[in-house]
Amino acid sequence: MLEAKVFDHIGKVIHYFGDGALTIFGSVIESVICAKEIQTELLKEPKVNLRIGIHSGEIVYDDEGVYGDTVNVASRIESLSKGGCVLFSSKVNDELRNHSEFRTKSLGLFELKNVRHPIEIFALQSEDIVVPSKNDFESRFNLRTESIAVLPFVNMSNEPDNEFFSDGITEEILNALSKIEELKVTSRTSSFAFKGKNFDIREIGKQLGVRNLLEGSVRKVGNRVRITAQLIDTLDGYHKWSDTFDRDIKDIFQLQDEIATTIVSTLKKSLKIQDSQKKPLVKVPTTNLEAYQLFLKANFFWNKWTPSDIKRALQLLKKSVEIDSNFAQGFSALAACYVYLGAIGQLSNQIANEEAKKYAMKALSMDDQLPDGHLSLAMANLFDWKWDESSKSFQRALELSPNNADAHHYYAYYMMAINNTRKAVIEAEKAHELDPLSLPINAFLGDMYMNAGMILDAIEQYKKTLEIDPTFRAAINGLGWAYYQSGNKDEAIKLFKKSQEIGGDEFKSIATLGYIYAKSGELDKVNDCLEKIKFQENKLTEVNYTIDYALVYLGLGNYDKVFEFLNKAFEDKLGALIFIRSRSWKEIHDDERFKTLLSKMNLPAD
Structure with missing residues (x-):
């Protein structure tokens, strides 16, 4: 069957190995048509369970066969696949975009063995063959060695109010690790979802998709601080490293850098970080500890993500930068507060954008390496419809912090605005990969699927979001829209009324x-x-x-x-x-x- 179909579509079977075959074509279109016809025939009785993966690009010939990255990627896609379906890379999908006879479905970004960057994989949609769902690939999920989540450090101080300090230390270490491009770092929202909960380490690793977990505790007494930290392998629960640090609080920034650097050093072989990389991961943001502690308190309220808490954060930050007028990180956080208040209508968009830009540019004038400063500037310009300026700031933020889930999330807004639907989906999926338990990011991924016409994927994504929190209104409303788009008006109306009931507001x-x-x-x-x-x-x-x-x-x-x-x-x-x-x-x-x-x-x- 294989040889006959390949011949019909002007292809050639180059090599057989075991029960597999390597085939080349002069045309992407012919290869996909051929793959579909092969699967259609082999799904008839007696069924033959065949996997097919397709990629396009340059190949290298020699007397022994065909080689190169193109062959490697096609092989990895084939091994990822399941019987009866046709999977291919985004490069192949791009060739199919202008051919209306093909319908394709994105399965998301996948880490493929010996392939440096994640690749978006697509499936051919047809009634004649198997069309997989994302759930079909959960059993094939492999944890990257170069992945880590930082769980909230436990506050061991006598004063419960010091929780803002332990949370702040956690976040600073997380931000430091996020600067390592080779390391996948789970974002704060997903990591903090396990705060105060007693989960098995292996289960946390599975839910967050990481191989390593950092956990610890903070005890602050007067001007002294003790931090304990453990790096744990989520596959077997064994400790890779642990240590205890006793310091004066004035040394807190050096301590954060020491912990982050030690972790990176522990993972150095798998991360392939060169020994020449001696740059500190943690900068000293301010020499004034009172300003810094006000900043940490503000961050504590910021992460509650309600209008009243954001306003409390804003007031604390204003006090912080009054104490230290050179505190770039404080000004950057102020800018983020104004972006938020403008976006949700608590301030006029014009006032919010002006204030956000003012504080973001002040922060960047002091330290142009602040990812959050560039991100706030990107958002202010986005809502001000200054597209080029917004794009440049987004790209700079992602360059400085490639693991920043919020940056990928908001960059998807930009891509949607300029009508780059495919890129919007990819950015939304990347944000979800980095922050898999964030409710806004989960629901927004459903929005991007729906906007791309992937209605079934959108419904599936909204349902997954509601598994995390059945009362999350953005997901309920999104699911209502998706049902309406699919022709189920009655179910849509039920969901919108349910949203009203949960909000307690008709x-x-x-x-x-x-x-x-x-x-x-x-x-x-x-x-x-x-x-x-x-x-x-x-x-x-x-x-x-x-x-x-x-x-x-x-x-x-x-x-x-x-x-x-x-x-x-x-x-x-x-x-x-x-x-x-x-x-x-x-x-x-x-x-x-x-x-x-x-x-x-x-x-x-x-």
């Missing part, structure tokens, strides 16, 4: 319900939704409901009204307009008025 998700009722022709219910939006607008004058109105009128098909409100959103410079190219607004994308709006936002029309 006005939540009201614009989305208005849109669905409008599409269904239930005009009485639509009018009720519009009245509720108007009521809220009069009650909460600081909140902007322009996009809500536009969405309801989109459902009604009243495009004049839609563009009236979208243009008002442009005048108000609403940050939400960066999502205007999403699938939700697809029906107006061909309207000339939409192209005019994009032009005013300095976005290309295609």
Whole structure:
């Protein structure tokens, strides 16, 4: 069967080995068609369980056969596969994009043996062959040796209020390790999900996808601090390294660097870090310990991620930089607070962006190596529709901190705004890989799948998010949208009403319900939704409901009204307009008025 089909598609079987074969083609299209036809035939009785992997690129011939990275990658993809399906690399998928007869499905990023960087793997979608899900690959998951999570260090001090200090030490060590490009470091959100919980080390390793765990404790008494730390292998639970450090608190930064450097040294062989790398992993951010402790307290509230806590963090940070006006990290954190408050509508977008840029640039003028400073500047420019400036800042942030899940997450926003849907999915998947238990990152990955038209993947991702927290409204709403997109209106409405119940507010998700009722022709219910939006607008004058109105009128098909409100959103410079190219607004994308709006936002029309 193999030889006949390969011959029909102008290919050649180069080599047989055991029960495998290496085949080459002059055309990617012919190779994929051939693979599909082979699987279609072999799935008939009596079935033959065949795996197929495809990659494209240069190959090297000699008298013994064919060699090169292309062959290696194709082989790794084949070994990853399962019987009856056709898997291929993103490079092959790029060749198929302009051929509508092929439907493909992303399975995510995979670490392949002897392949330096993760590769996105795709499956061919067809009723005639097996189409795998991501769950099919869980049993094939291998933990990278060069991977680590830093669990929250336990506060052993007599004062419970010192918890901010132990959390801060944990985060500083985590940030230091994140600077090592060769090391995959799980982000804070996922690591801190295990705070105060008694999980088996091996289970934590499996959930976070890491081979190494760092855990420890902090005891602070007066001006003295004792830190214990253990590096543990998650496969067998054995300690690779442990130590206890007693220091004066003024030496805290040197101590953080010592711990991080020791860990990297312990993993040096697998990380392939050259001995010439002597640069400290931890900089001394301030010589004023009072300013630093205020910064750590602010960080404690920042990570609670609520508007009131962010405002508390902002006040603490202002005190911190008043004490030390050269504290770059403090100014960078201030910028992040303003980005957050502007994005959620607690401040006008214009004021928030101005303050964020001011503090981010002040921080970077003191230390241009601060990833968070570049990230805050990227976000402020993103919501200000300054695309080139935003892109440069995102790239700099990722260059300085390649393991920064938030940077990948927000960079996906940028990619979505400029209509690079595929790259948005890849960045969202990278963020999820680095922070697998973050609720916002999990739900956002579902959003990106849905925006790319991968509705089944989106539904699966939203359900996984709700397994972590069944009350997370962003995932409930996302699942509702995904069900609506798949034609299940009744289930969608149930989910949006469930979102209202969980939020304890009948006005939540009201614009989305208005849109669905409008599409269904239930005009009485639509009018009720519009009245509720108007009521809220009069009650909460600081909140902007322009996009809500536009969405309801989109459902009604009243495009004049839609563009009236979208243009008002442009005048108000609403940050939400960066999502205007999403699938939700697809029906107006061909309207000339939409192209005019994009032009005013300095976005290309295609």
